[in-house]
Amino acid sequence: MKILMVCLGNICRSPLAEGIMKTKLSGDFFVDSVGTISQHEGEHPDKRAIKTAANHGIDISKQRSRPITNVDLENFDKIYCMDLDVYEDVISKAKNEEQRQKISLFLQVLGDHENAEVPDPYWGDMDDFEKVFQLLDKGCNMIAKQLTTVSNS
Ligand code: 4NP
Secondary structure, eight states: OEEEEEESSSSSHHHHHHHHHHHHSOTTOEEEEEESOOTTTTOOOOHHHHHHHHHTTOOOTTOOOOBOOHHHHHHOSEEEESSHHHHHHHHHHOOSHHHHHHEEEGGGGGTOGGGOSOOOOTTSOHHHHHHHHHHHHHHHHHHHHHHHHHHHO
């Protein structure tokens, strides 16, 4: 199963989500991340995201930002969006119902619609990155549980 994490720049939230999710799933799963903008294409994740992940023993330093493509919408089985703007942007790129069905808000899995967005830490500080890490870790635990249950049934 192929899982795609999506945020705006693909340098803060989705690289963290990719790194965290890879620690929760077996090699049967392929996990990648992208952004909806190409502004940071080719860049490694934000230094603060790299440091926050490293504080938790996860190396995301080798990732490179890239924008989402139509091929991604075809190839990936599950596409998780970090906030509503990103979700709407990705949904607008979907070509058919099958592609639309793959797309969801990352935090929907927590069943809390009020807090369904992962806040963007880009303009914040290390404390904001740590809070985002904790939120992503919680979401990844739930998603991994869900996906593992589905693939074993
Ligand atoms: P991300 O954070 O979407 O979590 O990677 C951002 C990165 C870059 C920008 C905004 C948010 N930016 O405006 O360049």
